[in-house]
Amino acid sequence: MAKKITIAIQRKGRLFDRSKDLLIKSGINFSTSGDKLLARSSNMNIDILLVRDDDIPSLVSKGVADLGIVGQNVLAEQVASNKKITAKSVLNLGFSKCRLAFAKPMNSKLRSLRNKIIATSYPGLVKKFLKTKNITAEVIKINGSVELTPYIGIADCICDLVSSGATLDANNLIEFKTLMDSEAVLISSISYIKIKDKNILNLIKRFEGVINAAESKYVMLNAETKSIDKICKLLPGADSPTIIPLQQQDKVAIHALCSEPVFWETMEKLKSNGASSILVMPVEKILN
Numbered sequence: 033m034a035k036k037i038t039i040a041i042q043r044k045g046r047l048f049d050r051s052k053d054l055l056i057k058s059g060i061n062f063s064t065s066g067d068k069l070l071a072r073s074s075n076m077n078i079d080i081l082l083v084r085d086d087d088i089p090s091l092v093s094k095g096v097a098d099l100g101i102v103g104q105n106v107l108a109e110q111v112a113s114n115k116k117i118t119a120k121s122v123l124n125l126g127f128s129k130c131r132l133a134f135a136k137p138m139n140s141k142l143r144s145l146r147n148k149i150i151a152t153s154y155p156g157l158v159k160k161f162l163k164t165k166n167i168t169a170e171v172i173k174i175n176g177s178v179e180l181t182p183y184i185g186i187a188d189c190i191c192d193l194v195s196s197g198a199t200l201d202a203n204n205l206i207e208f209k210t211l212m213d214s215e216a217v218l219i220s221s222i223s224y225i226k227i228k229d230k231n232i233l234n235l236i237k238r239f240e241g242v243i244n245a246a247e248s249k250y251v252m253l254n255a256e257t258k259s260i261d262k263i264c265k266l267l268p269g270a271d272s273p274t275i276i277p278l279q280q281q282d283k284v285a286i287h288a289l290c291s292e293p294v295f296w297e298t299m300e301k302l303k304s305n306g307a308s309s310i311l312v313m314p315v316e317k318i319l320n
Contacts, residue, residue: 036077036079037076037079037098037229037231038078038079038081039079039081040081040096040097040100041055041082041083041088042082042084042085042101042102043082043084044082047101047103047128047216050128050216051101052064054101057242057316058235058238058241059076059238060073060075061075062074062080064080064082069081070082077231078235088106089107089111089117089219090114090116092119092220093116093117093119093221100119100218101125102217103130103215103216104216104217107121108212108214109154109157112157112160113155114156119220120220120222121217122217122223122227123218123224123243124216124217125215125218125243126243126246126247129213129214130193130214131194131212131213131214132191132193132210133191133193133194133208133210134150134189134191134207135192135194135206135207136182136189136208137183137204139204140188140189142188145165145167145169146167146169147168147169148169148170149187149189150169150170150172150187150189150191151172151190151191152172152173152178152190153173153174153178154211155171155172157191158191159171172186172187179200179203179205191211194207218239220232224236237319238319241317241318241319241320242317244291244318245317247293248289248290248315249289249290249313249315250314251267251286251290251294251311251312252285252287252311252313253285253286253307253308254285254307254309255306256284256306257284258306259307260284260286262305263305263307266298266305267298268290268294268298270289270291273287274286274288286307289315294312
């Protein structure tokens with residue numbers, strides 16, 4: 033009997049919603065209810081651990097979970113702060129994108145971090161950044177309401193997660209330096225090339241298929257034979273489109289899987305170069 037696979041994901045919040053969506057689209061059926069911290073798949077030999085996001089790198093490093101879904105910022109902070117964290121990113125998931133950035137009050141004349149007091153929930157990453165830049169500054173850890181610290185005299189500036197920037201604007205703060213960009217990642221206790229378990233590898237392939245499908249479109253169109261080269265060059269990210277002869281002489285159907293967005297401007301260019309009956313369809317799954 034195959035070994036049970038355990039996956040750790042955030043218990044609630046936007047990352048939970050996106051993680052659950054990824055798992056379900058990958059064919060893992062499960063349901064959650066109330067305060068339950070463990071969910072079992074009804075169709076696969078998989079357990080889902082529902083935990084705090086900052087516990088996920090530790091659970092994966094200790095082998096309690098085979099895989100985990102967590103923000104790059106959380107993983108990087110855990111690695112920077114705790115030598116026992118050995119979890120590694122094996123797949124970028126493309127959602128929950130944000131950045132860890134420094135921000136200051138809008139009326140501040142601050143131009144450098146040198147000799148300043150920085151409030152953050154990510155002290156490990158900030159200290160590592162300052163060390164690499166040879167900057168001396170004081171870093172204080174704040175677990176919540178980091179945006180308030182410059183106004184109550186605790187800090188000169190902050191380093192916090194920024195998504196849309198709305199929270200900074202609401203607190204009269206302005207971003208002035210990015211420490212790192214972040215998105216959700218799939219993590220394992222070992223690097224991808226060292227994973228030998230076929231069931232885990234197959235699961236990762238499923239995740240890749242869902243992610244690639246979300247970014248892809250299937251394009252179908254008709255064109256004159258003489259326009260094939262021009263039209264194929266316009267199809268974004270298409271790898272060797274399929275050319276099918278049509279009953280009408282000197283006309284073909286072109287089918288292409290496009291790995292990049294297909295905008296209205298692209299369709300208009302295709303039409304102006306001789307394409308007709310252009311159909312753009314979403315892709316549910318891809319298995320390479």
